[in-house]
Amino acid sequence: MNEEKKTAEEKMNDSFKYIGEINVQIQEIKSIFNKINKYPETKSDFKKTLRFFSERTLGMINVDWVLFRIID
DSSP states (O other): OHHHHHHHHHHHHHHHHHHHHHHHHHHHHHHHHHTOOSOOOSHHHHHHHHHHHHHHHHHHSOOSOOOOOOOO
16 A cells, blocks of 8 residues: 555656646746737748747757647
8 A cells, every 4th residue: 555655646746747847838938929029910020930939949848840830
């Protein structure tokens, strides 16, 4: 029974750690979108905005590339 309790505590601690990491990432994502003052009006503006989002996202997570899905 003590072994089961220890395993459950370890799983709970891992879950709290993961949730904390996700919360930090969500706050960073919110700050990225809050820094845009206006919507892109030209194709060039749109490319600059996507580049800005990509650079900020790549700086936040440890991956080689990002993909943005735009849903209308």
